[in-house]
Amino acid sequence: MGSSASHAAAPPSPAPVVASPTTPPVGLAQLLHQKTKENGDGEGPPAKVDWLDLPCPVPYEELQREASMSLKPELFEGLRFDFMKMLNQRFALSHSVFMGPIEVPSQSSDVIKVPSSHYEFGANFLDPKLMLIGRVLTDGRMNARLRCDLTDNLALKIHAQLTNEPHFSQGMFQFDYKGKDYRSQFQIGNNAFYGANYIQSVSPHLSLGGEIFWIGHQRKSGVGFAARYNTDKMVATAQVATTGIVGLSYVQKISEKVSLASDFMYNQMSRDATSTFSYDYILRQCRLRGKIDTNGVVGALLEERLNLGVTLLLSAEIDHAKKDYKFGFGLTVGE
Numbered sequence: 001m002g003s004s005a006s007h008a009a010a011p012p013s014p015a016p017v018v019a020s021p022t023t024p025p026v027g028l029a030q031l032l033h034q035k036t037k038e039n040g041d042g043e044g045p046p047a048k049v050d051w052l053d054l055p056c057p058v059p060y061e062e063l064q065r066e067a068s069m070s071l072k073p074e075l076f077e078g079l080r081f082d083f084m085k086m087l088n089q090r091f092a093l094s095h096s097v098f099m100g101p102i103e104v105p106s107q108s109s110d111v112i113k114v115p116s117s118h119y120e121f122g123a124n125f126l127d128p129k130l131m132l133i134g135r136v137l138t139d140g141r142m143n144a145r146l147r148c149d150l151t152d153n154l155a156l157k158i159h160a161q162l163t164n165e166p167h168f169s170q171g172m173f174q175f176d177y178k179g180k181d182y183r184s185q186f187q188i189g190n191n192a193f194y195g196a197n198y199i200q201s202v203s204p205h206l207s208l209g210g211e212i213f214w215i216g217h218q219r220k221s222g223v224g225f226a227a228r229y230n231t232d233k234m235v236a237t238a239q240v241a242t243t244g245i246v247g248l249s250y251v252q253k254i255s256e257k258v259s260l261a262s263d264f265m266y267n268q269m270s271r272d273a274t275s276t277f278s279y280d281y282i283l284r285q286c287r288l289r290g291k292i293d294t295n296g297v298v299g300a301l302l303e304e305r306l307n308l309g310v311t312l313l314l315s316a317e318i319d320h321a322k323k324d325y326k327f328g329f330g331l332t333v334g335e
Helices: 002-009 026-039 065-071
Strands: 078-086 091-104 112-127 130-137 142-149 154-162 170-178 182-189 193-201 206-215 220-230 234-241 245-253 258-267 272-282 286-293 297-307 310-319 324-334
Touching: 065 234, 065 245, 065 258, 065 272, 065 286
Parallel strands: 078 324
Antiparallel strands: 078 091, 091 112, 112 130, 130 142, 142 154, 154 170, 170 182, 182 193, 193 206, 206 220, 220 234, 234 245, 245 258, 258 272, 272 286, 286 297, 297 310, 310 324
């Protein structure tokens, strides 16, 4: 009895508080809601795709523009100086001086370089619906580009290159049409060149296209197909043509300032395959781009902003197989 009295007198122990498994704390609930919203695997229905409102794809000729920024930097050898002066909001003049060797084609594997220099004068006219760019060099070459927006969806492009050497002058007319979720282009050039391409968005991230061309002077024709898949973090492209060319590219955006790229090119006619790996690193006042390919060619381009309107250029390219070394120094002044 004393034992039961002592047990009765003891205060009851508080029951343990067990949180309901179906009611997580407020902080955890918000975190889970945010995660499911980011991953798109919440309990609610997934976001529906409006197949009648797809984005407009990039032009067919610019499928690999993100990869080309780092895979194909504008490397040079020798000394280069560029100066640009804005006369008003639409008109600008440019002056360029280049001094350095140029490679001469040869039948042997040795690289033959000849010292060269030239001066280039340019004029630019930029308008919301009209763009005119002209360049004249001291060696007799002249380049001209024109872009005119005929309507909101139709644009005319003209590219021309005139030289003193016979049969080396070129001209090209392009008509670009931009639809709601597609783009098309028709080309007419010298030597009886005719070409057309079309690219269509088939999903919010995937676009497919094709091209066809005919060169009457050489009696050659070709058909090509392309695909592009892009998100906020990556861009992948694939191109194949009946001429025997296969091209693949991939760009991974590590952050807003760092991106990595790679590509693979195969030429069935020459049985040549090349892969290139590159990087693009943007700092606060400089930009560094570099590449290396399977042929042993290593290149890098540094653009250092010294002051407002003044940029220093350092270029280097090393071909270990051919024992060819190229180094360049440049300065760009102007807005």
